Amino acid sequence: MTSENSMAGVVAGSWKWILSFGIVLILVGIVAIANPFATVIATSLLFAIGLLVAGSFSLAAGITAKGASGRLAEIFFGILALVSSYLVFVSPVEGALSLVWALGALYTISGVLELVSAVLRRSAHRWGVILLGIADILIGLWVLFLLPGTALIALAFVVGISFIIRGAFLSAIGLRLKALAAS
Secondary structure (H helix, E strand, C coil): CCHHHHHHHHHHHHHHHHHHHHHHHHHHHHHHHHCHHHHHHHHHHHHHHHHHHHHHHHHHHHHHCCCCCCHHHHHHHHHHHHHHHHHHHHCHHHHHHHHHHHHHHHHHHHHHHHHHHHHHCCCCCHHHHHHHHHHHHHHHHHHHCCCHHHHHHHHHHHHHHHHHHHHHHHHHHHHHHHHHHHC
16 A cells, blocks of 8 residues: 555544534634523633643742742743633633733733834835724724623623634635545
């Protein structure tokens, strides 16, 4: 059996799984948009789990580090992440709202930095960077000044759209692999 034949066998067997996974992601995205409260809670809890893992590893790294360089910072970050994780677990809606506001601040700061970069560097893509900076600032300010309930719905919408886009991409790959396997 040549490597070409074995590759065709792999493609023929895998396209169904990839297409199925894409369809599942699309359905999850639709459910996420249709049920924003559940999406917000799930997103918060996943965020809390991420903080718990990051905080645990950071604390362990700080405690077990041989040198003094960065040790206190690791311990401090670890404790901060663990406390934040606990707070999000206790109150997931407020945790999600904090996440939304952090994203709004990130977009706003990123947009300002893009504008400053475009002004200081006179590159060929200067106007594109300026437009991107303005868009990021507007998105960031929009998120920062939304009413809390609206911000949480926006988070659910973004999560849902993200799943739908990824699902569509994987579905397209699955269908392309199906066509390749058939030929």
